[in-house]
Amino acid sequence: MNTHGKTRFACRVARIRDAMTGSRASGHIAHCADCQAYYRADDNLTSQLRHxxxxxxxxxxxxxxxxxARAVRQTAPQPAHRRSPALSWTALAGFGAVAVVALSFFIVRQSPTKNATQTANINQPSALTISPADVTELVENVDSLRTRLVASVKPTAETLVEKNPLTxxxxxxxxxxRTALGFLALNFLPSDSARQLESRIDPTRS
Structure with a gap:
């Protein structure tokens, strides 16, 4: 075993150089007891392996x-043929382009028919007719429904009724x-009838 750091480094350099050149004709080995012991052990191991x-x-x-080499080449398994990823992506892109073109053609053909149908529906007069009597009846039905539902709860006090979530x-x-009916009356009834109906729906505005 080496005892000095400088000697240990010199031994490593000498052994690497001798291993690369295949020769032990080194002045360092002739004067280094550690390297001589190293090479004697190497020679003994080589001799034992040979015997x-x-x-x-x-x-x-x-x-x-x-x-x-010939036997290895003959028995080597042939690599499985794999599809190239570039070809797969190319085929997928082609199918995608065909689908986009077909969808665009379908939309273009359907657009004139759809637009014509929408234009015809816009030009047709509205078939919705609402009379003041109908609106009044609907408001009365909503009020009656509220009264019946409140009565079915059977409250013990007016305060409990007002705070009830159902109420x-x-x-x-x-x-x-009331808001929806006022909107319908304003848009589909004459002005005088609309004002009369609005006063019936919401007496506070009269």
Whole structure:
């Protein structure tokens, strides 16, 4: 074992150089006891391996390496043919382009018919007719429904009735119905009839 750092580094350099050149003719080895012990151990191991190796009865044929290489090539499995990813993506892109073109053609053909149908529907007069009597009856029905539902709850006090979630919901429905009916009357009835109906729906505005 080396005892100094400089000697250990010099031993490594000398051994690497001798391994690369295949020669031990080094002045360092001649004066280094550690390197001499290292190479003696290496020689002893090489000698033991040679003595323990099995005896070869027949000489090695000259073309042994060529025959081994030929046998490896003959028995090597053929790689499976795989589809190229580039071809797969190209086919997918082609199918996508065909689908887009077909969809565009279908939309273009359907657009004139759809536009004509929409134009005809716009030009046709509205068939919705609402009379003041109908609106009044509808408001009365909503009020009657509210009264019946409140009565079915059977409250113990007026305060409980007003705070009841069902009552609050019915009040909201009633307000929405009044708003919707006022909108219909304003848009589909003459001005005088609309004002009369609005006063019936919401007396506070009269």
């Amino acid at each position: 323990t190796a099995p005896k070869q009865l027949q000489p090695t044929p000259d073309d042994l390496a060529q025959r081994i 609050q919901e019915l009040n909201s429905v009633r307000a929405d119905a």
